[in-house]
Amino acid sequence: MTGFLVRRILGALVILLIISAVTFYLFYAIPRDPARAFCGKICRPETLTLIRHNLGMDEPLFVQYWHWLVGIFAGRDFVQFGACPAPCLGYSFATQEPVFGAIVDRFPVTLSLTIGASAVILSFGILTGMLAAWKVGQPLDKIASASSVVGASLQIYFVGPLLAFYLVDTAGLLPRPSYVAFTEDPLGWFTHLLLPWVVLSIIFTANYTRMTRSQMVEQLAEDYVRTARAKGMSSRSVFFRFAWRGAMIPIITIFGVDLATLLGGAIITEQTFSLHGIGELAVRAVQNTDLPMLLGVTIVGAAAIVVLNIVVDVLYAVIDPRVRIG
Amino acid sequence: MTTVSWSGEQGTSRGPGPFLSVRDLSVEFSTEDGVVHAVDGLSFDVEKGTTLGIVGESGSGKSVTNLAILGLHDPAHTKIAGEIWLEDQELLSAGRGTMERLRGDRVAMIFQDPLTSLSPFHTIGRQIGEVYRKHKGASKKEARERAVEMLDRVGIPQPKTRVDHYPHEFSGGMRQRAMIAMALVCDPDLLIADEPTTALDVTVQAQILDLLKDLQQQFGTAIILITHDLGVVANTADNVLVMYAGRAAERGTVREVLREPRHPYTWGLLSSMPRLNAAVDEPLHPVRGTPPSLLTPPPGCPFHPRCDYPQLAGPELCFHQRPDISPESGHGDACYLTLQQKKDIRTAQIEEPA
Ligand SMILES: Nc1ncnc2c1ncn2[C@@H]1O[C@H](COP(=O)(O)OP(=O)(O)OP(=O)(O)O)[C@@H](O)[C@H]1O
Numbered sequence A: 001m002t003g004f005l006v007r008r009i010l011g012a013l014v015i016l017l018i019i020s021a022v023t024f025y026l027f028y029a030i031p032r033d034p035a036r037a038f039c040g041k042i043c044r045p046e047t048l049t050l051i052r053h054n055l056g057m058d059e060p061l062f063v064q065y066w067h068w069l070v071g072i073f074a075g076r077d078f079v080q081f082g083a084c085p086a087p088c089l090g091y092s093f094a095t096q097e098p099v100f101g102a103i104v105d106r107f108p109v110t111l112s113l114t115i116g117a118s119a120v121i122l123s124f125g126i127l128t129g130m131l132a133a134w135k136v137g138q139p140l141d142k143i144a145s146a147s148s149v150v151g152a153s154l155q156i157y158f159v160g161p162l163l164a165f166y167l168v169d170t171a172g173l174l175p176r177p178s179y180v181a182f183t184e185d186p187l188g189w190f191t192h193l194l195l196p197w198v199v200l201s202i203i204f205t206a207n208y209t210r211m212t213r214s215q216m217v218e219q220l221a222e223d224y225v226r227t228a229r230a231k232g233m234s235s236r237s238v239f240f241r242f243a244w245r246g247a248m249i250p251i252i253t254i255f256g257v258d259l260a261t262l263l264g265g266a267i268i269t270e271q272t273f274s275l276h277g278i279g280e281l282a283v284r285a286v287q288n289t290d291l292p293m294l295l296g297v298t299i300v301g302a303a304a305i306v307v308l309n310i311v312v313d314v315l316y317a318v319i320d321p322r323v324r325i326g
Numbered sequence B: 001m002t003t004v005s006w007s008g009e010q011g012t013s014r015g016p017g018p019f020l021s022v023r024d025l026s027v028e029f030s031t032e033d034g035v036v037h038a039v040d041g042l043s044f045d046v047e048k049g050t051t052l053g054i055v056g057e058s059g060s061g062k063s064v065t066n067l068a069i070l071g072l073h074d075p076a077h078t079k080i081a082g083e084i085w086l087e088d089q090e091l092l093s094a095g096r097g098t099m100e101r102l103r104g105d106r107v108a109m110i111f112q113d114p115l116t117s118l119s120p121f122h123t124i125g126r127q128i129g130e131v132y133r134k135h136k137g138a139s140k141k142e143a144r145e146r147a148v149e150m151l152d153r154v155g156i157p158q159p160k161t162r163v164d165h166y167p168h169e170f171s172g173g174m175r176q177r178a179m180i181a182m183a184l185v186c187d188p189d190l191l192i193a194d195e196p197t198t199a200l201d202v203t204v205q206a207q208i209l210d211l212l213k214d215l216q217q218q219f220g221t222a223i224i225l226i227t228h229d230l231g232v233v234a235n236t237a238d239n240v241l242v243m244y245a246g247r248a249a250e251r252g253t254v255r256e257v258l259r260e261p262r263h264p265y266t267w268g269l270l271s272s273m274p275r276l277n278a279a280v281d282e283p284l285h286p287v288r289g290t291p292p293s294l295l296t297p298p299p300g301c302p303f304h305p306r307c308d309y310p311q312l313a314g315p316e317l318c319f320h321q322r323p324d325i326s327p328e329s330g331h332g333d334a335c336y337l338t339l340q341q342k343k344d345i346r347t348a349q350i351e352e353p354a
């Protein structure tokens, strides 16, 4: 297990390195010069050169990338902004605030959103899928299948305002979504984020209901399930002790893939409910051609996905002993 | 099975009879294409301490029959009729709870493919132990000790460490041994082995069959051994049931069926089997044609489209009327040819192999 984890973490670092390098390179492919933004209306060529130098943009691309990389671990000094202690992701071109600080401020919002929605998706999706499979062909199964089709065709920016209107404005059941720090007020954190979680999870949950159901039905036809029954195991223990494990393996795999989409959904959800998360930062960074911010957001987002994928892999190994050795 | 004849009597109890008695069993599956008549009017008996070999080509209903004994068919898609008596208990009418208590305890099954038939998610020890816990109410610790004992009994080296391994850490032969250990953990009275050695190489195959024989001698278990391999039957079984298209084509002791086969299908099976003492270049003669459709079985004798002698039995008889197995007990077969005709054909066949 330890070797497995070490291998996965090393692999993850390589992936992050590649992602950051590609982002770095792509940004320079955009025909826009961020130095111009600092230069003001009347911009003399000498000033522009100076600004470029202060931003460190007059050096070859790979040197700039190297400085950026070293900054993360050792910190660095900017002529323009002054010292930037490690982990340094530079300063925003647009707001001049430290990128790392900005991300740290907003990260909990997006993380809460993603983790909460994952919990809703997995618990609710798997539960309803199991129920449907347990009662295959019966009314409960049909209801679950039908509602999953409806759920899958909904959109965040449609459901979000709609539910907000009914649950918050009309019925007053939930507070208007906002971010309350978990460490300060766990209950407030929960109630204020409940609506965004539900909205973000709706489209995914339906999918997981359907997958769980079909996976369970498939597993129940497997030889080893038949063996369990031939041993005298009751239908219930065959269902909940044998078949579910096999069914969860593809579900977890797909969840690992869905995480990136989920993060994308989190950004839309943030926008829908005006939550100040990473998504807002990302959108603004793109609008402003704010390289350090864009790079920071990209790398932190990628790191989050990579870490969550390692968690998924560990889960996978816990469920399936065959994975542990290979 | 050769001596006891038993007169049908409805009800839930009956006098002494064979240990296992299957009477007029029929199993139908409703599928999208129609009703599959997988087993149709099959009867046979098995006595304690004996082995019944069931042979027949693929699709003849061997597995379906035995899954019916254990009640493992999905009731939503399956229609089962007839009676299955295990001593004085009728199994087809038994409740779910009764069957769950019976399975793995009094009646156990070994499946063909030991890789897919063991749960990949649980250790071997746990899979063996949980049967013991379920049926004997043993504690976790007792179940584990029992699992070690069983692994030792089926000849797995270092059972104390092996007990904590997962099936994928076992070789094919060891998995099948583990399957056998699992099937035998509660000392069943009846063991159904569905092609237990097909997936294994010849040496391991022989070891597994020896193992089953030893266990039978020790515990007096009745065994149903399903196989394609008449050689296996010759070595391990006491009685044979030859199945064709969900029906019994021939039954009798191993000696009777293999030495003096009566049904043309059995002749075909025997001549399609390589013999060690035959000349290397002697050709094999597989049964010509293909097995009949179980959706629309042919009228008359199900074997007639592949049979070389339907005209001998009299005009049209084989084409319209289905033969029943006769005589009622002992060496019997389902064919209209007279015993003399069969004897003549066999003698001719043996004198000049076609
Ligand atoms: N659940 C099912 N639904 C529909 N048809 C089935 C089902 N199970 C078995 N059958 C059919 O019943 C027939 C008998 O199958 P069975 O598995 O008993 O054959 P078999 O004699 O065991 O063959 P093999 O030697 O290949 O194992 C086959 O034609 C098979 O397709």
Ligand SMILES: [Mg+2]
Pocket: B062, B063, B064, B194
């Ligand atoms: Mg079979």
